[in-house]
Amino acid sequence: MKLKSLYPLVLAALAFGGQASARDLATVKKSGKLIVATEPTYPPFTYTQGKKVVGFEAELAELLAKQLGVKVEWKTSSFDTLLIGLGQGRYDMVIASHGITPERQKAVDFSSPHYCSGGVLVSKSGGPKTLTDMKGRKLAVQLGTTYATRARSLPGLGKIQTYPNNTDALQALMAGRTDAYLTDRFVALEARKKMGGKLQIGSLVFQEKIGIAFQKGNKTLLAGVNSALKKAQADGSYEKLSEKYFGEDIRCR
Ligand code: ARG
Secondary structure, three states: OOHHHHHHHHHHHHHOOOOOOOOOHHHHHHHOEEEEEEOOOEOOOEEEEOOEEEOHHHHHHHHHHHHHOOEEEEEEOOHHHHHHHHHOOOOOEEEEEEEOOHHHHOOEEEOOOOEEEEEEEEEEOOOOOOOOOOEOOEEEEEOOOHHHHHHHOOOOEOEEEEEOOHHHHHHHHHOOOOOEEEEEHHHHHHHHHHOHHHEEEEEEEEEEEEEEEEEOOOHHHHHHHHHHHHHHHHOOHHHHHHHHHHOOOOOOO
Protein backbone atom coordinates (compact mmCIF):
# COMPACT_ATOMS: atom_id res chain seq x y z
CA MET A 1 0.00 0.00 0.00
CA LYS A 2 1.25 3.48 -0.84
CA LEU A 3 1.90 5.86 2.05
CA LYS A 4 -0.50 8.35 0.54
CA SER A 5 -3.38 5.89 0.68
CA LEU A 6 -2.62 5.26 4.37
CA TYR A 7 -2.76 8.92 5.25
CA PRO A 8 -6.52 9.23 5.87
CA LEU A 9 -6.29 6.17 8.11
CA VAL A 10 -3.47 7.67 10.17
CA LEU A 11 -5.42 10.88 10.55
CA ALA A 12 -8.49 8.98 11.65
CA ALA A 13 -6.41 7.07 14.19
CA LEU A 14 -4.91 10.27 15.58
CA ALA A 15 -8.29 11.95 15.80
CA PHE A 16 -9.60 8.89 17.60
CA GLY A 17 -8.00 9.54 20.97
CA GLY A 18 -4.66 10.48 19.47
CA GLN A 19 -3.59 6.84 19.19
CA ALA A 20 -0.51 5.90 17.22
CA SER A 21 0.47 2.27 17.22
CA ALA A 22 3.38 1.15 19.34
CA ARG A 23 6.63 -0.19 17.93
CA ASP A 24 6.83 -3.97 18.07
CA LEU A 25 9.87 -5.95 19.25
CA ALA A 26 11.37 -6.28 15.76
CA THR A 27 11.11 -2.53 15.12
CA VAL A 28 12.65 -1.72 18.50
CA LYS A 29 15.55 -4.13 17.85
CA LYS A 30 16.14 -2.74 14.39
CA SER A 31 16.25 0.83 15.69
CA GLY A 32 18.78 -0.14 18.39
CA LYS A 33 16.91 1.72 21.11
CA LEU A 34 14.04 1.25 23.52
CA ILE A 35 12.17 4.46 24.32
CA VAL A 36 11.32 4.29 28.03
CA ALA A 37 9.35 6.85 30.00
CA THR A 38 9.25 7.46 33.73
CA GLU A 39 8.59 10.12 36.37
CA PRO A 40 11.89 10.65 38.13
CA THR A 41 10.99 12.14 41.53
CA TYR A 42 10.57 8.75 43.14
CA PRO A 43 13.79 7.57 44.82
CA PRO A 44 15.08 4.91 45.07
CA PHE A 45 13.07 3.68 42.05
CA THR A 46 13.61 6.53 39.59
CA TYR A 47 15.30 9.86 40.24
CA THR A 48 17.84 12.05 38.50
CA GLN A 49 21.54 12.63 38.95
CA GLY A 50 22.32 15.67 36.83
CA LYS A 51 20.47 14.88 33.64
CA LYS A 52 20.72 11.13 34.06
CA VAL A 53 17.75 9.00 35.13
CA VAL A 54 18.99 6.63 37.83
CA GLY A 55 17.57 4.26 40.43
CA PHE A 56 16.42 0.66 40.72
CA GLU A 57 13.89 0.84 37.89
CA ALA A 58 16.27 2.84 35.69
CA GLU A 59 18.98 0.20 36.05
CA LEU A 60 16.45 -2.60 35.66
CA ALA A 61 15.15 -1.11 32.38
CA GLU A 62 18.74 -0.81 31.15
CA LEU A 63 19.46 -4.40 32.13
CA LEU A 64 16.38 -5.64 30.25
CA ALA A 65 17.19 -3.49 27.21
CA LYS A 66 20.72 -4.86 27.15
CA GLN A 67 19.33 -8.39 26.97
CA LEU A 68 17.26 -7.33 23.97
CA GLY A 69 20.43 -5.90 22.42
CA VAL A 70 19.30 -2.26 22.53
CA LYS A 71 20.01 0.95 24.48
CA VAL A 72 17.46 2.87 26.54
CA GLU A 73 16.45 6.33 25.44
CA TRP A 74 14.86 8.02 28.49
CA LYS A 75 11.84 10.29 28.39
CA THR A 76 10.40 11.90 31.49
CA SER A 77 6.94 13.23 32.16
CA SER A 78 4.61 13.86 35.09
CA PHE A 79 3.21 10.65 36.58
CA ASP A 80 -0.41 11.33 35.66
CA THR A 81 0.40 11.69 31.92
CA LEU A 82 2.67 8.66 31.44
CA LEU A 83 0.03 6.10 30.44
CA ILE A 84 -1.69 8.60 28.15
CA GLY A 85 1.61 9.21 26.33
CA LEU A 86 2.05 5.44 26.06
CA GLY A 87 -1.38 5.15 24.44
CA GLN A 88 -0.38 7.87 21.99
CA GLY A 89 2.68 5.85 20.96
CA ARG A 90 5.21 8.31 22.38
CA TYR A 91 7.13 5.61 24.25
CA ASP A 92 7.74 1.89 23.90
CA MET A 93 7.24 1.25 27.60
CA VAL A 94 6.69 2.99 30.92
CA ILE A 95 8.55 1.94 34.07
CA ALA A 96 7.32 4.16 36.91
CA SER A 97 6.22 1.84 39.71
CA HIS A 98 2.69 1.42 38.40
CA GLY A 99 0.56 -0.85 40.54
CA ILE A 100 -1.18 -3.42 38.35
CA THR A 101 -4.88 -2.55 38.73
CA PRO A 102 -7.96 -3.69 36.75
CA GLU A 103 -8.64 -0.03 35.96
CA ARG A 104 -5.22 0.49 34.35
CA GLN A 105 -5.42 -2.89 32.62
CA LYS A 106 -8.30 -1.52 30.58
CA ALA A 107 -5.91 1.03 29.05
CA VAL A 108 -2.51 -0.71 28.95
CA ASP A 109 -0.89 -4.14 29.16
CA PHE A 110 1.44 -4.96 32.07
CA SER A 111 4.58 -7.10 32.26
CA SER A 112 4.88 -9.76 34.94
CA PRO A 113 5.34 -7.82 38.18
CA HIS A 114 8.91 -6.54 38.57
CA TYR A 115 8.48 -6.01 42.30
CA CYS A 116 5.95 -6.22 45.12
CA SER A 117 5.37 -3.52 47.68
CA GLY A 118 2.66 -1.56 49.43
CA GLY A 119 1.43 1.83 50.54
CA VAL A 120 2.41 3.03 54.01
CA LEU A 121 1.69 6.07 56.11
CA VAL A 122 4.72 8.26 56.66
CA SER A 123 4.68 11.17 59.06
CA LYS A 124 6.99 13.36 61.12
CA SER A 125 8.17 11.76 64.35
CA GLY A 126 5.36 11.96 66.88
CA GLY A 127 2.73 12.32 64.13
CA PRO A 128 -0.08 9.92 63.13
CA LYS A 129 0.93 6.31 62.53
CA THR A 130 -2.33 4.47 61.94
CA LEU A 131 -5.55 5.09 60.01
CA THR A 132 -7.29 5.63 63.35
CA ASP A 133 -4.75 8.36 64.17
CA MET A 134 -5.61 9.95 60.81
CA LYS A 135 -9.21 10.74 61.79
CA GLY A 136 -9.89 14.35 60.82
CA ARG A 137 -6.27 14.85 59.72
CA LYS A 138 -4.69 15.87 56.41
CA LEU A 139 -3.25 13.18 54.15
CA ALA A 140 -0.96 13.91 51.18
CA VAL A 141 -0.87 11.74 48.03
CA GLN A 142 0.69 11.99 44.59
CA LEU A 143 -1.64 12.78 41.68
CA GLY A 144 -2.72 9.82 39.57
CA THR A 145 -1.36 7.15 41.91
CA THR A 146 -2.99 4.15 43.56
CA TYR A 147 -2.39 6.03 46.85
CA ALA A 148 -4.64 8.85 45.63
CA THR A 149 -7.35 6.34 44.66
CA ARG A 150 -7.05 4.46 47.95
CA ALA A 151 -7.11 7.65 50.02
CA ARG A 152 -10.56 8.45 48.62
CA SER A 153 -11.93 5.23 50.09
CA LEU A 154 -10.49 5.77 53.58
CA PRO A 155 -13.16 6.86 56.04
CA GLY A 156 -12.81 9.77 58.42
CA LEU A 157 -9.92 11.68 56.85
CA GLY A 158 -10.03 15.43 57.33
CA LYS A 159 -8.64 16.30 53.93
CA ILE A 160 -6.79 14.72 51.01
CA GLN A 161 -4.03 16.90 49.56
CA THR A 162 -2.86 15.99 46.09
CA TYR A 163 0.67 16.83 44.94
CA PRO A 164 1.96 16.54 41.37
CA ASN A 165 5.14 14.76 42.44
CA ASN A 166 6.78 12.92 45.31
CA THR A 167 9.30 15.68 46.08
CA ASP A 168 6.55 18.26 46.71
CA ALA A 169 4.55 15.85 48.85
CA LEU A 170 7.56 15.11 51.05
CA GLN A 171 8.31 18.81 51.36
CA ALA A 172 4.73 19.48 52.44
CA LEU A 173 5.12 16.83 55.11
CA MET A 174 8.42 18.23 56.40
CA ALA A 175 6.99 21.76 56.43
CA GLY A 176 3.97 20.62 58.44
CA ARG A 177 1.44 21.49 55.73
CA THR A 178 0.11 17.94 55.88
CA ASP A 179 -0.12 15.37 58.70
CA ALA A 180 0.91 12.25 56.79
CA TYR A 181 1.87 11.02 53.35
CA LEU A 182 0.62 7.79 51.80
CA THR A 183 3.35 6.37 49.58
CA ASP A 184 5.37 3.29 48.72
CA ARG A 185 7.07 1.50 51.61
CA PHE A 186 10.53 1.67 49.97
CA VAL A 187 10.10 5.32 48.99
CA ALA A 188 9.22 6.02 52.62
CA LEU A 189 12.25 4.08 53.88
CA GLU A 190 14.50 6.06 51.51
CA ALA A 191 13.00 9.38 52.65
CA ARG A 192 13.48 8.42 56.30
CA LYS A 193 17.11 7.54 55.59
CA LYS A 194 17.61 10.99 54.04
CA MET A 195 15.81 12.90 56.80
CA GLY A 196 17.54 11.12 59.64
CA GLY A 197 15.24 10.56 62.59
CA LYS A 198 12.70 13.16 61.52
CA LEU A 199 10.33 10.77 59.76
CA GLN A 200 8.48 7.70 60.99
CA ILE A 201 6.81 4.93 59.05
CA GLY A 202 3.35 3.85 60.16
CA SER A 203 0.82 1.25 59.06
CA LEU A 204 0.84 -0.66 55.81
CA VAL A 205 -2.43 0.46 54.19
CA PHE A 206 -2.48 -1.94 51.21
CA GLN A 207 -0.20 -4.14 49.11
CA GLU A 208 0.34 -4.04 45.37
CA LYS A 209 2.14 -5.75 42.52
CA ILE A 210 4.14 -3.36 40.34
CA GLY A 211 4.58 -3.81 36.60
CA ILE A 212 6.00 -2.24 33.44
CA ALA A 213 3.32 -0.82 31.11
CA PHE A 214 3.04 -1.34 27.34
CA GLN A 215 0.61 -0.06 24.79
CA LYS A 216 -2.39 -2.36 24.64
CA GLY A 217 -1.82 -5.20 22.18
CA ASN A 218 1.97 -4.76 21.83
CA LYS A 219 2.38 -8.50 22.40
CA THR A 220 5.87 -9.02 20.94
CA LEU A 221 7.54 -6.29 22.98
CA LEU A 222 5.72 -7.38 26.13
CA ALA A 223 6.83 -10.98 25.60
CA GLY A 224 10.42 -9.89 24.90
CA VAL A 225 10.62 -7.83 28.10
CA ASN A 226 8.90 -10.55 30.14
CA SER A 227 11.45 -13.14 29.08
CA ALA A 228 14.31 -10.71 29.75
CA LEU A 229 12.89 -10.13 33.26
CA LYS A 230 12.52 -13.86 33.83
CA LYS A 231 16.13 -14.38 32.84
CA ALA A 232 17.36 -11.52 35.06
CA GLN A 233 15.46 -13.04 37.98
CA ALA A 234 16.99 -16.45 37.27
CA ASP A 235 20.63 -15.49 36.64
CA GLY A 236 21.20 -13.40 39.79
CA SER A 237 21.38 -10.01 38.07
CA TYR A 238 17.96 -8.90 39.38
CA GLU A 239 18.85 -9.99 42.90
CA LYS A 240 22.17 -8.13 42.77
CA LEU A 241 20.45 -4.93 41.65
CA SER A 242 17.74 -5.25 44.28
CA GLU A 243 20.30 -5.84 47.04
CA LYS A 244 22.17 -2.73 45.91
CA TYR A 245 19.14 -0.48 46.41
CA PHE A 246 17.16 -2.19 49.17
CA GLY A 247 19.46 -4.62 50.91
CA GLU A 248 16.91 -7.32 50.03
CA ASP A 249 15.30 -9.00 47.03
CA ILE A 250 11.99 -7.23 46.39
CA ARG A 251 10.58 -9.54 43.69
CA CYS A 252 7.03 -10.85 44.22
CA ARG A 253 6.85 -14.24 45.89
N1 ARG B 1 2.68 2.60 43.08
C1 ARG B 1 1.90 3.78 42.90
C2 ARG B 1 0.94 3.63 41.75
O1 ARG B 1 0.88 2.62 41.18
C3 ARG B 1 2.71 5.05 42.75
C4 ARG B 1 3.72 5.12 41.66
C5 ARG B 1 4.34 6.49 41.57
N2 ARG B 1 5.44 6.49 40.67
C6 ARG B 1 6.23 7.54 40.41
N3 ARG B 1 7.20 7.41 39.55
N4 ARG B 1 6.01 8.66 40.99
O2 ARG B 1 0.22 4.51 41.40
